[in-house]
Amino acid sequence: MTPMPHPESGSRPYHHGDLRAALLSTAERTLRQNGAGALSLRELARELGVSHAAPGRHFKDKQALLDALALTGFQRLAATMDATDDPALPLEPRLTALARAYLGFTVDNPALLELMYTRKHDPDIPEQLAGAIARTKEPFFRIITDAQERGEIVPGDPERIALLAGAALHGVASFTATGHLPPETALTGVDELVHHLLHGLRPR
Numbered sequence: 001m002t003p004m005p006h007p008e009s010g011s012r013p014y015h016h017g018d019l020r021a022a023l024l025s026t027a028e029r030t031l032r033q034n035g036a037g038a039l040s041l042r043e044l045a046r047e048l049g050v051s052h053a054a055p056g057r058h059f060k061d062k063q064a065l066l067d068a069l070a071l072t073g074f075q076r077l078a079a080t081m082d083a084t085d086d087p088a089l090p091l092e093p094r095l096t097a098l099a100r101a102y103l104g105f106t107v108d109n110p111a112l113l114e115l116m117y118t119r120k121h122d123p124d125i126p127e128q129l130a131g132a133i134a135r136t137k138e139p140f141f142r143i144i145t146d147a148q149e150r151g152e153i154v155p156g157d158p159e160r161i162a163l164l165a166g167a168a169l170h171g172v173a174s175f176t177a178t179g180h181l182p183p184e185t186a187l188t189g190v191d192e193l194v195h196h197l198l199h200g201l202r203p204r
Helices: 018-034 041-048 062-084 091-108 110-120 127-149 158-177 183-188 190-201
Strands: none
Touching (some): 018 110, 041 062, 091 110, 091 158, 091 183, 158 183, 158 190
16 A cells, blocks of 8 residues: 655655654644644544544554653653753752753643643553653652762652652642643742752751
């Protein structure tokens, strides 16, 4: 079967792998503009100018598409935080930079964030998605364990401490996504949030 051309590309056919990427890109745009309820494999196929059956070669159903969107979201979030984390920085600016990267991603992608965390708390998720979710926790875990080794914060289970720190940031992100907190307020308040968080964690 000859691949159908993209509606904006004249006679250029999709190459192997291009259709999946195009489906995800178009689906994310739809998600951003109209929410997850507006997503439809048939409608994506129509928009991309391929047969209604073509998306089925990459996503067996809408849930598989949603899982793929969530997966790419968590992968991008992890990559963003990894690129930001600088172990050479002192604790407070290091954690502040990571927090700003996290909140920056959530401010830019509110609809994707909602989808990501809806799937995160579903016990029946694919192994690959579960692994991507776990990867987003690693930067916070590294910062906490490094700080504990230097005696900069209290001892204790680093996973629990990282979870509490992440929960504080996610709370701000959720308030921003639901319109309870303006994005600029969330981003400019990162320094204060991290300062108060660390003040509460310092050994007494």
